[in-house]
Amino acid sequence: ETGVTQTPRHLVMGMTNKKSLKCEQHLGHNAMYWYKQSAKKPLELMFVYNFKEQTENNSVPSRFSPECPNSSHLFLHLHTLQPEDSALYLCASSLGQGIRNEKLFFGSGTQLSVL
Amino acid sequence: TQLLEQSPQFLSIQEGENLTVYCNSSSVFSSLQWYRQEPGEGPVLLVTVVTGGEVKKLKRLTFQFGDARKDSSLHITAAQPGDTGLYLCAGLLSNTNAGKSTFGDGTTLTVKP
Numbered sequence: 001e002t003g004v005t006q007t008p009r010h011l012v013m014g015m016t017n018k019k020s021l022k023c024e025q026h027l028g029h030n031a032m033y034w035y036k037q038s039a040k041k042p043l044e045l046m047f048v049y050n051f052k053e054q055t056e057n058n059s060v061p062s063r064f065s066p067e068c069p070n071s072s073h074l075f076l077h078l079h080t081l082q083p084e085d086s087a088l089y090l091c092a093s094s095l096g097q098g099i100r101n102e103k104l105f106f107g108s109g110t111q112l113s114v115l
Numbered sequence: 116t117q118l119l120e121q122s123p124q125f126l127s128i129q130e131g132e133n134l135t136v137y138c139n140s141s142s143v144f145s146s147l148q149w150y151r152q153e154p155g156e157g158p159v160l161l162v163t164v165v166t167g168g169e170v171k172k173l174k175r176l177t178f179q180f181g182d183a184r185k186d187s188s189l190h191i192t193a194a195q196p197g198d199t200g201l202y203l204c205a206g207l208l209s210n211t212n213a214g215k216s217t218f219g220d221g222t223t224l225t226v227k228p
Contacts, residue, residue, distance in 0.1 A: 002159065009155075033214035042119070043158075043203070043218040050212070090157050094213040101146060101165055102213035104205075106157030 003027040006091050006107035013081065014115050021076040021110045023091030029105070031096030032074040034066060037088040037109070049074060050096050081114045088112070118142060119206055119219035127225040131193055136222040138204035139186045145207045147187045148216065149178055152201040194226045 004025045013019050025032065034046040048056035049068040063085075065077040074091055091107040122137045138147070146165040150158035162171050164180035164187065171178045175198075177190040191198055201223050205216035 002157065004157075006157075031212050031214055040220065042220045043205075045215065048212065048214055056215070092157070092214055096212055101163045103160055103163070104148070104213040104216070106159070108156050111155075 002105045002107065004091060004093055004105050004107035006089075006110055008110055009108065010111045010113075012113045012115065013078070015081060015083070017081075018077070018079040020078065021089055021091075021112075023074040023076075023107055025072055025074075025091075025093040025105070027093060027105060029093040029095055030071055031094045032068060032071070033092045033094075033104075034074065034076050035090040035092060035106075037090055039087075043090070047076075078112075081112075083114050086112055086114045118217045119204060121202075121204060121219040121222050123222060124220070125223045125225075127227065128194055130195055130226055130228050132226075133190070133192050134194055134224070135188055135190045136202055136224070137186065137188050138206075138219050140206065141185065142206070142208060143184050145184075145209050147180055147184070147204060147206045148213075149187070149189055150203040150205065152203060152221075153199075158201075158203055191224075194224075196226045196228050199224060199226050 007022045032049045036044045046060045047066045067075040088109045090109045094104045119140050148163045149161045152158040162178045167182045167184045169180045175192045179188050201221045203221045204219045
């Protein structure tokens, strides 16, 4: 148990569906992140939130829409996805203080399959 | 171009053997972290190294940061089946949020009983 909880653990959706991924952290952290992990590729940082404000969007297609209502919760809204979007989506959090030995805590991920 | 290259990509060994995995880059990192990820789970931080030449030990795992802070190695002594997993290195190019680390593509380790 890392203190970062993601739901659902598995999701199968069609290309016309709309779904949302949820992430909650109980660590008192100020920074939260969405990553995409595809087979045989490095972890890709998608979005960064610091104190509820989005500070980074790494050229992510608009069919992925993040939402951070408070420092403890992070959502990723999905719509009209493509089969190549199938991957493990990981949420993470950290203190957000920018010190070089800051620790990153990951959730267990949502395994997404787009049919 | 992959900023952080890990080798080998796959490693399958017998219980009790020793192994070393490598993480190499042409860039200088402010700090470097190693994670282990088990199937169906997210990565879990094992160690952070921040000083060139630094060596850290975690039970049977020994981590080393290169003198120039461009590379790192992870050595496991007497591997056990519980060591099986994906090992990821991640480097921070500057003092910034840990989540902005650049990740390598990982080494998948299988330890057979």
